[in-house]
Amino acid sequence: MFALVDCNSFFASCEQVFRPDLRGKPVVVLSNNDGFIVARSKEAKELGIGDLQTFFKVKHLLRKHKVAVFSSNYPLYGDMSNRVMQGLQSFSPNIEIYSIDEMFLSFHHMPFNLHDYANKIKNQTWEHTRIPVSVGIAPTKTLAKIANHAAKKIPQCQGTCVMDKPHKWEWYLRRIPVTAIWGVAKRLARRLEPLQIHTAWDLASADPKAVRRISSINLERTIKELNGTPCLTLDELQPARQQIYCTRSFGKKATELQPVLEGISLYAARAAEKLRAQHHLVSTIHVFMHTSPFQSNYHYVSDVIQLPYPTDDTRQITAAARQAITQLYRPGHAFLKAGIGLIEITDRQHHQFDLLCVGQPVQTDKLMRVLDCINQQQGKGTIFIAAQGINKPWYMRQQYTSPQYTTKWQDIPVATC
Ligand SMILES: [Mg+2]
Known part of the structure; x- marks a missing residue:
């Protein structure tokens, strides 16, 4: 169950x-x-x-x-x-x-x-x-x-429902459209129409082979699942993320290089933090920025950078990203969004050292640990690389944010008795 x-x-x-x-x-x-x-x-x-x-x-x-x-x-x-x-x-x-x-x-x-x-x-x-x-x-x-x-x-139901017998799920499946089923998008539903499949029950009682002809093995599996035969198991261990992306829109479109650089520095730091949390190192990064796709002369530029050695050092990743952005930047555009992707990442435990290259110094590991420790205890962004800028006028607009009640010391609610 x-x-x-x-x-x-x-x-x-x-x-x-x-x-x-x-x-x-x-x-x-x-x-x-x-x-x-x-x-x-x-x-x-x-x-x-x-x-x-x-x-x-x-x-x-x-x-x-x-x-x-x-x-x-x-x-x-x-x-x-x-x-x-x-x-x-x-x-x-x-x-x-x-x-x-x-x-x-x-x-x-x-x-x-x-x-x-x-x-x-x-x-x-x-x-x-x-x-x-x-x-x-x-x-x-x-x-x-x-x-x-x-x-x-x-x-x-008052918030709970047990469907442990076929007649229970049949009753409900007859009353909902096929698109209410996990993994059945509108586009797929349109392809099922010629087979007279409209409700979820129509799909559950369809011939799996006929359905397979117009879709994939996944839908055949869904049919089995709808009839009570488990085909999907729990992914008990969540695999670490294979790529880490951090990308945001600017609150105000960036028409100069400086705000883009500050933005990319912040995103690089965020991505590096996630990387360290899952104990990985990155060797290749992807940076990009673009203008609004809804405006004429849409401008998108990107670059992929190989780092000198696998690292989780915020400073290294930030410097590489900034250098790439500086080279990609052309004046005359209003950039809406920039981002960074850590695209080639390896497990810290299993990564192979290079005979000729020194790799990340131990002091860096210590420094990054201290950085993460302070930011975890005192709240995100307590200490950061100055390249991110102090005032961040380009930062996204968020006018109605509630306090961070559970993750920031200053924001812990006060009870008066
Ligand atoms: Mg929900």
Whole structure:
């Protein structure tokens, strides 16, 4: 049996944890740069505020209904996600973190009442973190996703749904479109139409061979999963990321070299930090910048740089990225975005040293450890490379950010008794 635990309106729920006055009220969270709406509480959805709507277009509607608006506060969401996930690990030793707000658990030969267990997961997570979750339990991962869908959509389910018998999932699959199934996008659904496949149940009862002819083995597997035969297992160990990208839009388009350089230095430092966290070294980096694709004479430039030796030194990576940007830069363009990718990375443990090249000095390792340590304890960006600039006028706009309640000393809430 698999359980899929999904946090409800996750980013909006995180904002409500430390603002209990906003519970039961409409809340929206904006994308980087305050451009779009990326999360809505249930109450905001009920007001008809759509997903990914442009912020300024609905600003009047938000004001009229007194909707609480927040810029995205990823340090807070990341930390709350960790707390939820850690709590969930007490329910099963076999877990897969599927996304920032979703986790699969698997249970084998555990004789217990699944309904009670689903409720326990939901209630304990709420008690420990104040994040509301929905729980779907079924014999396969695909059905667990469906069960979770039902847990959210059917009010009588009250946030949990167990689909342990074929008649239960058949009832629901008959009532939802094929696109509600995990991995069935609109484009694929259009190709299924000639086979008279419209509902999820149509797909579950389709001839796998006929379906295979117009799609791939994956869909054949989905059909099996929809019938209760597990084909997908848990990826119990999350592989380390093979490439690390850090790319952002500038808050204000950059028409000079300086802001681009400061931006790329910041992104390089972020990427290097992630690299060290997974104990890897990088030997090749990719830097790029471009103007808005919606404007005429779109300008995109990029370069790939080989570093002298595999490293996780922020200074080295930053210097290489800055040099590349300086060479790529041509005046007369308004750059919207820049980014860096660490594209060839190797495990620190297994990397091969070069006989002729000295490699990264031990002092660098120590320095980077100190840097990470200070920034972890005192908050992100406490110490940084001066090349990132101090005032950062180019930095993305985030006007409505909530405090970093759980990851920054200064922002810890104060309780007065
Ligand atoms: Mg969710």
